[in-house]
Amino acid sequence: xxxxxxxxxxxxxxxxxxxxxxxxxxxxxxxxxxxxxxxxxxxxxxxxxxxxxxxxxxxxxxxxxxxxxxxxxxxxxxxxxxxxxxxxxxxxxxxxxxxxxxxxxxxxxxxxxxxxxxxxxxxxxxxxxxxxxxxxxxxxxxxxxxxxxx
Numbered sequence: 170x171x172x173x174x175x176x177x178x179x180x181x182x183x184x185x186x187x188x189x190x191x192x193x194x195x196x197x198x199x200x201x202x203x204x205x206x207x208x209x210x211x212x213x214x215x216x217x218x219x220x221x222x223x224x225x226x227x228x229x230x231x232x233x234x235x236x237x238x239x240x241x242x243x244x245x246x247x248x249x250x251x252x253x254x255x256x257x258x259x260x261x262x263x264x265x266x267x268x269x270x271x272x273x274x275x276x277x278x279x280x281x282x283x284x285x286x287x288x289x290x291x292x293x294x295x296x297x298x299x300x301x302x303x304x305x306x307x308x309x310x311x312x313x314x315x316x317x318x319x
């Protein structure tokens with residue numbers, strides 16, 4: 170028998186990352202312990218992995234301890250995240266050794282980031298605008314006497 174160890178034995182983990190977290194970034198590690206030192210472990214995500222945004226894979230194995238098997242599972246971002254379409258992911262992670270299955274629920278909350286590029290709302294009859302701005306002066310919008318329509 171083996172267990173996933175997180176948060177003092179809780180089987181639910183919840184944390185927050187930015188929606189602009191880069192691809193291939195490790196966001197959380199989980200310790201996996203098995204009483205059988207010769208175990209062959211498989212890790213993965215059972216459900217909740219919308220658009221395959223994450224992977225859960227084996228990072229390292231502690232082979233120096235001959236009385237039990239210890240490993241680190243790594244949860245990584247592997248696809249772009251989007252707060253507007255999916256602000257939270259409820260992932261069910263698993264570890265399986267061909268006899269026993271351990272699962273943990275992981276809730277990943279996304280922080281909304283400014284991911285939209287600025288744009289100009291052009292008038293239909295104008296193809297080009299020319300703006301004159303004074304350095305170190307704040308403008309709430311670029312219109313009025315600052316705009317020359319060409």
